[in-house]
Amino acid sequence: MRAMRWALLGAACALWLGLAAGPGLAFTPDEPLGDPALEARARALHAELRCMVCQGQSIADSNAPLAQDMRAIVRERIGGGASDDDVRGFLTDRYGDYVLLDPPVKPETYALWFGPAAVFVAGAAIAFALVRRARAGARGAGAEPLSAEERRRLDTLLDDDDT
Template sequence: MALLFAAPAAAVLPDEMLPDAAQEQRARALSKDLRCVVCQNQSIDDSDAPLARDLRLLVREQIAAGKSDAAVRDYVVERYGNFVLLKPPVEGDTLLLWVGPFAVLLFGALGLFLWQRNRPAARGDAPLTAAERAELDRLSGPSD
C-alpha cells in the first residue's frame, strides 16, 4: 500500500548540483523532460543509471556555460536524437510513436467486430422442428 503513494525519488546527487539555485532549478526542469536512454521510461532526473548521470552533468555544464534551455535541449537532441525527449515532436521519424497505439486499438476493434460478425450462431437460437418438439413432448411425459 505504501508503494502506491510513494513518489519517485530524484537520482540527482549532491555533487552534481549547481551552486546557483536558479540554474539548478532550470537543470532540474530540463532533466525531467529528457528520457534516460537506458531506463527508457524514466527521466534522467529520476534514473540512477550511469548514463543518466552523464546526461545530467552535460545539461548542467551547458547551463553553467550560459546556454538557454532551448539550446541545451537542442544540443542533447543533436547528440542522442528525438528518442531522448520524453515527449518527442510529431515528425516523420516519430510518427509511429504517436500513431502506433491508436492503430493497434483500431485494428483490435476491427478484428473483434469481424470475429463477432462472422462467428456461427449459437445452436440454441434456432426454433425446434416439429419432429424435435414431438420427441421433447414424448420424453417429458404427460403433463398434469
C-alpha cells in the same frame, strides 16, 4: 502501534543511510542552480534525458560520470538563459533522438506513436463488423424456430442447471 514501529524503522534506516553517505564516499552531489525556478526546470529536463551509458535510466537517476557531466551541462545552459528546447537540441545534436526518453513525434516515429491506436481501431472495426453480421444473420434466414426435439433438449439442459 504497527505504523509507529514502521516509522521508527524508517527513521533508523534514514539515519543509517545518512551516516553511510557521509563525506569520503565517491558520490559527489550536484551543485544546484541558485534560482529555484531554473533548478526545477533543469531537474525536469534531467528526468527526460537518457543516460547514454546505462541507457535504461534517466540522467537524473544515474550516477554514471557521463550522466553527471550531462546534468552539469543542462544546468549550465538553463542557467545561461537557454530554453528547454535549446537544451534538448544541444544534446540531440550530439547523441541523436535516442538521448530523449520520450521519442519525438515525427514521420519515422508515427508507427510508434499511432501504431497501437491504429491496431486498436482496426480491431474494434473488425469486431463491430463481425457482431453486426452475426446479428443480421440471426435475424434473417439463419433464425429458424427451435424444433420440438431441440426445445426438449434445451429444457433438460436448463433443468439440469438448476440442480
